[in-house]
Amino acid sequence: MPPRITTNPPHHQRKTGKYGPLIAAIDQGTSSSRVLIFSSETFELITYHQIEVKQIYPNEGWVEEDPTHLLETVQHCLGQVWEKLKTMHIDPNDVVAIGLTNQRESTIVWDKNTGVPYHNAILWCDNRTVQTVEKLLSKVPQHDVDYLRPKCGLPLSTYFSAVKLVWLFENVPGVREAAERGDLLFGTVDSWLLWNLTGGAHVTDVTNAARTMLxxxxxxxxxxxxxxxFGIPKSILPSIKSSSEIYGYVKEPLPFQGIPISGCLGDQSAALVGQMCFKIGETKCTYGTGGFLLCNTGAERPDWGRERKYFRSWDLHFGSQKVKSTHGLLTTIAYKLGPDAPLIYALEGSVAVAGSAVRWLRDNLGIISSTEEVQRLAMSVKSTHGVYFVPAFSGLYAPYWESSARGVICGLTQFTTKEHIVRATLESVCYQVREILDCTYKDMGLELTQLLVDGGMAKNDALMQLQSNILGVNVVRPQMLETTALGAAIAAGLAKGVEVWSLPQILKGAAAVSDTFEPQIVKQERERKFSRWKQAIERSLFWEDCTVTAQRKRLLGDHWYRVSSLPFGLFVMGAFAMVILAHSRSP
Incomplete structure (x- = not known):
C-alpha cells in the first residue's frame, strides 16, 4: 500500500510565518556543499548558502575529498542559513524537516568509536581501482563485466563503492584490522553526514545503497x-531505509537541533523527484561536473513473490517493470518515498566529464580565462569546423564502460581556433547524452518527446540549444534549476511524522517551465555530425590498452579493426601543436 499522506499534519497546528512550514535541503555535491530553504506552500526557494569543496589529486586519476572538511562545510552552511533567515525576519524554527542529497558512490570508512576517517573519501570519478577491477574480473567467466548485473544492476567498474572498498581494505593500514575488531564503519557521503549530524544513526537510503554493488x-x-x-563484512554496512522517513534528529549544539532529517536521496534520484518525473518514460538529465540521465521505468510490487504483479499508486501510472538494460545502461533505484511506498526503478546513463571539461580548458590548456566566457566563444562560430573532442580523461562510462579510453581531439586543421575547440567541448557533452538516450530507446521501446534538464551547466543557453539540435527533440529547462535540492526537500516533507504536503499537491505546485529549446538543424545534418562523433569515439577506445578482446569486439561491432589507426606520438604532437596555434591566433 502507498504511504498515508495527509494535508493537515501536526506542524500546521502551530503558527508559522508567511511562507508556512519550511523545509531545509542539504545538497552535498562533488564541487560544493549547500543548504537551501524551501517554502512548503509555494515551493519557493527562500534562501541558501553554498561553500566550494576542495578536491585532492594525490596521483593521476585519483580524486579525493577530506570527509571532515565535507562535514564542516555542511555544518557551516546550516549555521549561515539560520542567520540569513533571521536577517530576513523569518523564524528559523519554522523549519520542520531536513532533506539530504549527496554525490553518490564516493566512499568513506571511519572508526565508530572516534569518528575519525581512516582515509580521504574516494570519489565516484576516481580511477585508482583499474587493477582492482581487473583482479575481480579474473574471478568471473570470460572476464564478463556484466557478471553481477542480475543481482545489483551494475557492471564491474571503478565507478562504484564496492571496488573502492576492496582497494581500501588492501591498501590502507588499519582498515582490515578495524573491520575484524568490529570498529569499522563504511558509508557513502549520505551515511557519513547522517552519522555525524544525528549523533550516530548509521543508515543509508535505497538509492545510495543501489550504487555500492552490494x-x-x-x-x-x-x-x-x-x-x-568482494570480501566485505556486513558488520561495517549501514542499515538500508526508504528515501522518505525519519532517520534521526539534528544533535546539539548544531543549528536546527532537534529537527528531523527525514529525506535522503542520491543526487540524481533527487533531481528526478525534483523534476516531477513520476511517470514511466519521463526522463531528466543533470549537467554538472558529470552528466547524468535517468529515465523512470516504473515500479514492481514490493512483496517480491514468485509472480510479480504491477500496479498503480497515488492515482498515477507508476509502472510496468524493472527494465534490465542490454545496451550498457544501469538498472538502478529511482526512489522509494516511504517504507510502505512502491519501489521505483530507473535506467541511468552517466557521462564522466561534462562541466569538468570546461574547467580543463581553463585550468589545463588556458585557452579560456573563465567558465563564463564559454557561451560567448561557442556561439561566435557557426560550427566546430570539423573538430571533435572526446573528453575521456579517465575512461568512458555509459554505454561503453571502458576504463582504458583516453581523451582525443581530432579534426584539427591550421584554421582551427580556440572558439572551435570550446564549441566542440560543449558538443561532446551533447553527443554523450545522445548516445545514452539512443540506448534508452532500445531498452524501453519508446522514444523521448522531450528532455527535462537541470544542474549548473543547464544555465548555458548555447549548450541547451546544441543539445536540442543533436537530439532532435525539445529540451525543457525549468524556471528553478535547484531540482536536486527540491527533490530532497520533497522527500523530507512527505515523510510520516512530517507530512507538510501530499503528492498531488506537489504535482500541482510543479515548477513552471522557463525555456524550451527546439531543434534548429535538419535530421540529415544531425546524423552526419553524430556519425563523425562515433568515429572519434573509436579512436578514443582502448588507448591505454590496445588488446582487442572478444568483449571489446562486441562493443565496437564491425568497426573494431579501425581502433588506434593513428600513431600515438604523431597524434599527440599534432593535436597540441594545433591547440597552441589556435590560442595564438585568437584575440
Missing amino acids: MDIETTKWDKYLLKF
Whole structure:
C-alpha cells in the first residue's frame, strides 16, 4: 500500500510565518556543499548558502575529498542559513524537516568509536581501482563485466563503492584490522553526514545503497553473495531505509537541533523527484561536473513473490517493470518515498566529464580565462569546423564502460581556433547524452518527446540549444534549476511524522517551465555530425590498452579493426601543436 499522506499534519497546528512550514535541503555535491530553504506552500526557494569543496589529486586519476572538511562545510552552511533567515525576519524554527542529497558512490570508512576517517573519501570519478577491477574480473567467466548485473544492476567498474572498498581494505593500514575488531564503519557521503549530524544513526537510503554493488536491487537488502564476492563484512554496512522517513534528529549544539532529517536521496534520484518525473518514460538529465540521465521505468510490487504483479499508486501510472538494460545502461533505484511506498526503478546513463571539461580548458590548456566566457566563444562560430573532442580523461562510462579510453581531439586543421575547440567541448557533452538516450530507446521501446534538464551547466543557453539540435527533440529547462535540492526537500516533507504536503499537491505546485529549446538543424545534418562523433569515439577506445578482446569486439561491432589507426606520438604532437596555434591566433 502507498504511504498515508495527509494535508493537515501536526506542524500546521502551530503558527508559522508567511511562507508556512519550511523545509531545509542539504545538497552535498562533488564541487560544493549547500543548504537551501524551501517554502512548503509555494515551493519557493527562500534562501541558501553554498561553500566550494576542495578536491585532492594525490596521483593521476585519483580524486579525493577530506570527509571532515565535507562535514564542516555542511555544518557551516546550516549555521549561515539560520542567520540569513533571521536577517530576513523569518523564524528559523519554522523549519520542520531536513532533506539530504549527496554525490553518490564516493566512499568513506571511519572508526565508530572516534569518528575519525581512516582515509580521504574516494570519489565516484576516481580511477585508482583499474587493477582492482581487473583482479575481480579474473574471478568471473570470460572476464564478463556484466557478471553481477542480475543481482545489483551494475557492471564491474571503478565507478562504484564496492571496488573502492576492496582497494581500501588492501591498501590502507588499519582498515582490515578495524573491520575484524568490529570498529569499522563504511558509508557513502549520505551515511557519513547522517552519522555525524544525528549523533550516530548509521543508515543509508535505497538509492545510495543501489550504487555500492552490494545491494540486491530486488530485495533492497545487502546480498550475501555480493558481500562474499568482494570480501566485505556486513558488520561495517549501514542499515538500508526508504528515501522518505525519519532517520534521526539534528544533535546539539548544531543549528536546527532537534529537527528531523527525514529525506535522503542520491543526487540524481533527487533531481528526478525534483523534476516531477513520476511517470514511466519521463526522463531528466543533470549537467554538472558529470552528466547524468535517468529515465523512470516504473515500479514492481514490493512483496517480491514468485509472480510479480504491477500496479498503480497515488492515482498515477507508476509502472510496468524493472527494465534490465542490454545496451550498457544501469538498472538502478529511482526512489522509494516511504517504507510502505512502491519501489521505483530507473535506467541511468552517466557521462564522466561534462562541466569538468570546461574547467580543463581553463585550468589545463588556458585557452579560456573563465567558465563564463564559454557561451560567448561557442556561439561566435557557426560550427566546430570539423573538430571533435572526446573528453575521456579517465575512461568512458555509459554505454561503453571502458576504463582504458583516453581523451582525443581530432579534426584539427591550421584554421582551427580556440572558439572551435570550446564549441566542440560543449558538443561532446551533447553527443554523450545522445548516445545514452539512443540506448534508452532500445531498452524501453519508446522514444523521448522531450528532455527535462537541470544542474549548473543547464544555465548555458548555447549548450541547451546544441543539445536540442543533436537530439532532435525539445529540451525543457525549468524556471528553478535547484531540482536536486527540491527533490530532497520533497522527500523530507512527505515523510510520516512530517507530512507538510501530499503528492498531488506537489504535482500541482510543479515548477513552471522557463525555456524550451527546439531543434534548429535538419535530421540529415544531425546524423552526419553524430556519425563523425562515433568515429572519434573509436579512436578514443582502448588507448591505454590496445588488446582487442572478444568483449571489446562486441562493443565496437564491425568497426573494431579501425581502433588506434593513428600513431600515438604523431597524434599527440599534432593535436597540441594545433591547440597552441589556435590560442595564438585568437584575440
